Amino acid sequence: MNGNKAKLKFNPNNFEVIEEGDYVVCAVSGKNIPLNQLTYWNVELQEAYFSPKEAQQRYEELNKK
Numbered sequence: 001m002n003g004n005k006a007k008l009k010f011n012p013n014n015f016e017v018i019e020e021g022d023y024v025v026c027a028v029s030g031k032n033i034p035l036n037q038l039t040y041w042n043v044e045l046q047e048a049y050f051s052p053k054e055a056q057q058r059y060e061e062l063n064k065k
Contacts, residue, residue, distance in 0.1 A: 010041040010048070028054035 006021025015038070023032045027047035040049040042058065049055040 006035055008048070010043050010046050012043055015041065024048045026050035026054055028057050 003022030004020070006017060006024055007019035008024060009016040009018055017035075021035070023034050024038060025031070026033055026049055027042075027045070029050050031050045033048055033050055038048060040052060040055045041047060042049070042055070045058075047058065049058065
């Protein structure tokens with residue numbers, strides 16, 4: 001993917017662009033996520049996830065007993 005990495009602030013139902021860019025990086029897989037395809041993130045951790053799979057993986061990591 002050509003372009004610049006964006007810096008975002010994740011809110012409960014949307015995100016704010018802090019620094020313009022074309023994509024963010026998944027906190028779990030390291031895959032680039034185009035902003036127009038960004039659907040999954042964690043507000044508390046301020047992390048983006050490529051898909052529900054990565055979001056679930058992070059959830060499970062954080063909630064180990």
